[in-house]
Amino acid sequence: MILQGPRRVQQSVFHHKLPNGLTLLGERMPWLESAAFTLMFPSGTCREPSHLPGLAGMTLELAQRGAGPFSSRDVVERLDYLGAERSSSVSTFHTNVSMACMARVLYPTLEVAVAILREPHFPEDELEEVRQSALLELASIEDDPAQKCFKELKHLRYGEPFGRSALGTQEGIEAITHRDCLEFHDRNTRPEGAVLSIAGNFDWDEWVKQAEKLLASWSGHACAEPGPVESISAKTHIQHDSQQTHIALAYNSVPYSHPDYYRSRGVVGILSDGMSSRLFTEVREKRGLVYAISASSHSLKNCGSVLCYAGTTSARAQETLDVTLQTIRSISDGIAPDELSRLKSRVRTSLVMEQESSNARSSQIAYDWIHLGRIPSRAEVLAEIEQLTCESLLDHFQQTPPSNWTLVTIGPSPLEFNEASNA
Amino acid sequence: MPNSSKHNSSNLHFLNHTLDNGLEIIAEVNPEAFSLSLGYFVKTGSRDETPDIAGVSHFLEHMMFKGTQRRSSVDVNRELDELGSQSNAYTSEEQTVYYISILPENQLHALDLLSDMMRPTLREDDFVTEKQVILEEIAMYDDQPPYGAMERLSEEFFGSHPLATRVLGTKESVTDLSAQAMREYHAARYAPNNLCLVATGAVDFDQLIRDAQRLTEHWSPSSSKRILSLPKPSSKQIQLIHPPATQQYTIEYAPGPGYLDENRYVSRVLATILGDDSGSRLFWELVDNGLADTAVCFTSEFQDCGIFGAYLACAPDQQIENWGILQKILADAKNSPIDEKELELAKNKICAGLILASERPSNRLFSVGNAWTIRHTYEPVGPASDHYRNVTLDQVQHAFEQLSARTRVSVSVGPET
Numbered sequence: 045m046i047l048q049g050p051r052r053v054q055q056s057v058f059h060h061k062l063p064n065g066l067t068l069l070g071e072r073m074p075w076l077e078s079a080a081f082t083l084m085f086p087s088g089t090c091r092e093p094s095h096l097p098g099l100a101g102m103t104l105e106l107a108q109r110g111a112g113p114f115s116s117r118d119v120v121e122r123l124d125y126l127g128a129e130r131s132s133s134v135s136t137f138h139t140n141v142s143m144a145c146m147a148r149v150l151y152p153t154l155e156v157a158v159a160i161l162r163e164p165h166f167p168e169d170e171l172e173e174v175r176q177s178a179l180l181e182l183a184s185i186e187d188d189p190a191q192k193c194f195k196e197l198k199h200l201r202y203g204e205p206f207g208r209s210a211l212g213t214q215e216g217i218e219a220i221t222h223r224d225c226l227e228f229h230d231r232n233t234r235p236e237g238a239v240l241s242i243a244g245n246f247d248w249d250e251w252v253k254q255a256e257k258l259l260a261s262w263s264g265h266a267c268a269e270p271g272p273v274e275s276i277s278a279k280t281h282i283q284h285d286s287q288q289t290h291i292a293l294a295y296n297s298v299p300y301s302h303p304d305y306y307r308s309r310g311v312v313g314i315l316s317d318g319m320s321s322r323l324f325t326e327v328r329e330k331r332g333l334v335y336a337i338s339a340s341s342h343s344l345k346n347c348g349s350v351l352c353y354a355g356t357t358s359a360r361a362q363e364t365l366d367v368t369l370q371t372i373r374s375i376s377d378g379i380a381p382d383e384l385s386r387l388k389s390r391v392r393t394s395l396v397m398e399q400e401s402s403n404a405r406s407s408q409i410a411y412d413w414i415h416l417g418r419i420p421s422r423a424e425v426l427a428e429i430e431q432l433t434c435e436s437l438l439d440h441f442q443q444t445p446p447s448n449w450t451l452v453t454i455g456p457s458p459l460e461f462n463e464a465s466n467a
Numbered sequence: 468m469p470n471s472s473k474h475n476s477s478n479l480h481f482l483n484h485t486l487d488n489g490l491e492i493i494a495e496v497n498p499e500a501f502s503l504s505l506g507y508f509v510k511t512g513s514r515d516e517t518p519d520i521a522g523v524s525h526f527l528e529h530m531m532f533k534g535t536q537r538r539s540s541v542d543v544n545r546e547l548d549e550l551g552s553q554s555n556a557y558t559s560e561e562q563t564v565y566y567i568s569i570l571p572e573n574q575l576h577a578l579d580l581l582s583d584m585m586r587p588t589l590r591e592d593d594f595v596t597e598k599q600v601i602l603e604e605i606a607m608y609d610d611q612p613p614y615g616a617m618e619r620l621s622e623e624f625f626g627s628h629p630l631a632t633r634v635l636g637t638k639e640s641v642t643d644l645s646a647q648a649m650r651e652y653h654a655a656r657y658a659p660n661n662l663c664l665v666a667t668g669a670v671d672f673d674q675l676i677r678d679a680q681r682l683t684e685h686w687s688p689s690s691s692k693r694i695l696s697l698p699k700p701s702s703k704q705i706q707l708i709h710p711p712a713t714q715q716y717t718i719e720y721a722p723g724p725g726y727l728d729e730n731r732y733v734s735r736v737l738a739t740i741l742g743d744d745s746g747s748r749l750f751w752e753l754v755d756n757g758l759a760d761t762a763v764c765f766t767s768e769f770q771d772c773g774i775f776g777a778y779l780a781c782a783p784d785q786q787i788e789n790w791g792i793l794q795k796i797l798a799d800a801k802n803s804p805i806d807e808k809e810l811e812l813a814k815n816k817i818c819a820g821l822i823l824a825s826e827r828p829s830n831r832l833f834s835v836g837n838a839w840t841i842r843h844t845y846e847p848v849g850p851a852s853d854h855y856r857n858v859t860l861d862q863v864q865h866a867f868e869q870l871s872a873r874t875r876v877s878v879s880v881g882p883e884t
Contacts, residue, residue, distance in 0.1 A: 075499065078823055116755075120746040124812040127819020144823055176757025184760050184780065186713040187612055285711040287606040318548035319532070320541070329540065332599030335607055357606050386548040393551030393570055396501050400827045 053399070057409070057419050058248045064262055065236030068255055069409050069419065071243040073402055079244030080144035080402040082410045083157055087232030088137035089208040090270050096220055098178055098212015100134040100232075103225045104141075105174045106166050108132065112159030116167065119156060128153045134210040136202075136344060137270065138414070139233075144403045147245040151254050158258045161233065168222045175217055182211045189290045189454045190336075190355055192282075197292040197351070200280055201450040206273045206344060235259070236266035241410040244402030273347035279451040281458035289361035289455030291354045293368070295446035297341060299348035300415040306428040307440035308341065312350055313387040314379055314437065315339045315372065320386060326371045327354065333364045339372075343415060350446070358456045365459050375441045379434040391429045395422045481835075481845045482672045486680055489660030489688045493845070494675065495667045495835045497828065503668035504832040505577055506566035507585055508840045510663075511656035513636075514560045514629040514769075515693055522636015523644060523652050525558040526601050530649065531565065532556075533593040535583045540593060546580050553829065560630055561769060562840065568829040571669040575678055582682040585657060594646040602642070605635050612709040613716040613780070616880040623705055624720040624876040628698040630769060658689035665836035668828030695771040698722070700876050707880040714760065715786040715881035716779070721873035723775035726768040726841045732854045733862045734775060738764040739813040740805055740863065741797060742777060746812065748796050748803075753779070759789050764797075770841065775873070783881045790879075800867040810860055818852040 056072040092099040109116040123130055128145040141160060145153045185192050199207040240259070242251055275296055298308045316323050316339035327337045339352040352372075356364040398404050412419045420428075451461050483493040512524050534540040547554050547567070554567040565584065569577045608614040618633045625631035636644070664679055666672070700722065724730040742749040742764025753762035759781040767774040777797065781789045824830045825848045834851070838844050 076826055078826060117751070120750075121808075121812055124746045124816045127815045127822075129820065129823060146819060146822065173755065173757040177754070177760075180714075180757065180760040180782065183713050183782070187711075189610060286610040288603070288610055319544035319554075320548045325541070325544070328600060329544070330596070332596040333603070335600055335604040355607055356603060382545070386545065389549055389551035391551075393502075393553075396570055397553070397568065397827075397829075399501050402826075 055421055055423070057421065059413075059419070060252055062235065062256065062260055064260065065234075065238070065266065066259055066262065067239045067413060068252060069239060069241040069413055070246065070248050070251060071405050071409055071419075072246065072248065073244050073399060073405065076245045076402050077146060078144055078402045079147045079150045079242060079246045080142065080406040081154065081157070081240060081242040082140065082142045082406045083161060083238070083240050084138045084140050084410050084414065085161070085233055085238035086137060086267060087139045087228065088135050089210055090136050090205040091232050091267065092205070092208065092228070093224075094204060095216065096224055097208050097216035098182075099216065099220055099224055099228050100139060101210045101212060102174050102178050102217065102220055103228045104132055104134055104139050105177065106171065106225050107160050107164035107229065109167055109170050109174070110165035111156075112163040114156065114159060116170065119160070122156055123153070126153050128156075136206055136208070142403070142407065150246060154254065155258065162262055164229065166222070166226055166229070171222050171225070175220065178212060178217045179214065182214060182217065185211060189284055189286055189288070190353065193290040193292040193452050193454050194351070194353070196280065196282060196454075197294060197450060197452045200278050200452060201275050201294050201349070202273060202344060202347075203276050206270075232267055234264035234267055235262045236264070239410050239413050241406050241413070243405035243409065270345070273344045275347055275349060275448050275450065277448045277450060279449075279461055282452070282454045284454045284456070286455055287357055288355045289358045289453055289457075289459070291352075291356075291361065291365055291368070291459070292452045293352040294342075294349045294450040296444070296448040297348040297350045298444065299343040299346055300341075301343070301346070302348060304440055304444075305348070306432060307436055308348065308444070310384070310387060310429075310432045310437045311375055311441050312339055312341050313390070314375065314383050317387060317390055322371050322374065323352075323368065327364060327367050331363075331367065333360050333367065337368070361453070361455060362459050365461065372446060375438070376445070379437050381434055384432065384434050384437070388429055388432070392426065395426055479847060483839075483845075484676050486659065486683065488683060488686050489658070490662055490664060490679065490683055490686065491839070492664045492666075492676055492679055493835065493839050494665070494670045494672045495831055495845070496670045496672055497668055500668035500828050502568055502828055503571050503574060503666060503670050504566060504568045504829045505574070505581060506564055506665045506832050506836055507581060508663045508665055508836045509563040509565075509657060510561070510661050510693070510840055511563055511691075512559050512561045513632040513634045515656060516632050516652075518632070519640070520644060520648050520652060521632050521640040522601070522634075523649055524563055525634055525636065526597070526641060526644065527649055527653060528556050528558045528563050528565075529597050529601060530589055530594065531584050531587050533597065534588050534590065535586055536588060537583055538580075543580070543584060546576070550577055550580070552577065558634055560632075560634060564833075564836070566829075566832055571671070574671060574674065578675065578678050579682060582679065585662070586686070587653070589646055589650050589653065591646050594649070598641060598644075601635070602638060605638055605641065608635065612712045612880045613718070615709065616707060616716050616718050616878045619705065619707065620718050620720055620876065620878040623703065623878065624700045624774075625698045626700065628696060629694055630698065630772070655689055655691045658691060659683055659686040660688040661691055663836065663840045665832055665839065667831040667835055693770070697772055700874050702875050705878045707878060708883050709880050710883055712880065712882045714780050715783040715879060717786060717790055717877060717879040719777045719875055719877035720774045721776070721870070721875050723766055723773035724768065725771055725773040727770065728773065730866070731766065731768055731773065733858050733866050734766050734773070736810070736813050736817065736855060736858045737863050737866045738766050738775065739817060740809045741867075743813070743816070746816070749793060752792055752796060753789060758785065758792070762789070762793055775870070786879065786881065798871040800864065800871060805860060805864050805867055807860060810858070810863060814855050814858070817855050821852050822848055
């Protein structure tokens, strides 16, 4: 399988599991000057005690306030000195620390990340500051209705514990103690189920050597696997004094690990990828109902969903919802060959362009491993996409029509929505 | 023959050429790149509008996707997707940019499409439908309190200066705008001598010139000009109420160096030391300790002037105290001078960010395009970082000392207290 481009490069992907259970993953991109790594370990929000939502986020924040030989200020200054860009976040199942830097400072950068993971100081006198930051972050989402809409959608659709937001709740954040953070870290920051992925300009043998030096002695028993995720059909409206009504909508689909995933993703692509996609054409281009409209595939372990968003002034919100639903249902009328050929073209191009970003590849291979236990090659992904046909997409849509709808609206008034008519 | 200059850090080389109709074509060619990016940089934005057509640059940017003599709006959207492209457009105070990232074999098709889009039909029925989309965009930002504060601040700071015009316009100006006024604006501002075609990545430059020559030969130059002047702000503080808001947002503008002022590098380094979102003085005194959600300094640069700004987001009942802390930090040059370590960390952070971002041709498009359209210069990443490396402690300390005497205009928005 050939990926078009000025150069055809061999994709070099590696993996190695340490005896303690940590999986090392790598993709060499020697044409870059940078390298980026992602450290994922299984301390997500679903492992928080039910009365302490926000614990995973506060634990991560406190862990970054001094670790190993670095004081709280040293952590920040060391990374600035190295010129390393970093981000950290908490999701349902994992805590994620990512850094990108010039290849020549890769190992000193890794040392800081590993110190945060393994030797956090957890300064007790900074807990109140961390708590205040968490409360402010939680409050700030109230002024961003689109983001709030998705937070509420996740909560409604997945319930406890999988629908928790990393932002937590005011009650949870106020109740968290220093001991809670220490215990959460001890219980969940474990090598089994953790992944350290790297992409960019690096030497794999040297990387494994350095990773083993820093992480081979990391120990701890595996945590119990969380149970299966189930979606919940529900709807709610949140009253808000705004000009626009924000609509977040979800329905059942197949997850990333499912054999039919590419067919499902193909249908979502027909709906929402690009400016000629159906939702953009019908809702925005033809009717001018919205500025923003989108649909995307989302996988929470075994549970796949399609998530949609539209924002529109309130007088036109019902029409926007109706046209959005009608457009989703229109897939059952068939897919035109040119729609599918545009979708394939977009995928081909993005597969070539992902070779330009170490950051993007580092995150992607970690995501692949967590969901699939392997890293599909670009050629394999391309082959999956090339074999899609209009008939196979239509057949998939008819076999697994949208079901189990969840709807959240934020705005001046609720909207009419009847799941039965959308089945 | 195109002009060419090589630099020694890699295989990149810069080429430029001007067509007879005045259209400039420039490229940073990287034969090793996987992709190429193309963009038309139009030297027009909200500052080039009169009050009766406020918002026309941005509205026009939307209308450019609505079809040409050769293509319907559906054709335009379909072809952009057929090219597998990542494409979009944006409008600012001073420019409107249309860009596309593609595989090299699609260079001609992409150039043909993008060039054709620069001559839209601007049909009345499309204009009416798209006006609704623009009004939705305005409503979307109106629901987010910091945006309203920023727009009001620009009006207060710039006063009668053209940069006071809101990029989106207002609900009223957009509602009242006619398609005919937009056509006249397009004819005046989208002339080839007011555009620059920019390419980065795996570009076939000779082919690009030949194709652009053929595709734009019917474009006629115009004599559109931009009014340049210095704003004359006077210090003031404005309070706005946005009842649904839960946080208090305060933004301040003070005069700073513009795009053509060599001091802009000093100003950017100073903003990083004082108010970057991590590791800065504001970060340690206001964010790290949980007093504020956000406390940053930033710079904005324009052709004739610039801004040194500050932004604070926090709980409404803590705004007065936090704003006081922020102001004290910005006025503390004598007691807490910048030290060598702060300067080095800021330089490392800025320069590493420049290099990391430069790995994608799509990111380089904006650096290369902006440098050429605004300053008529080309700089590879290395020399661009040298501007920051060369900033001295004396320079940054001097700029810091100047802050205490600055003219300050601020707008604060939050719930009713």
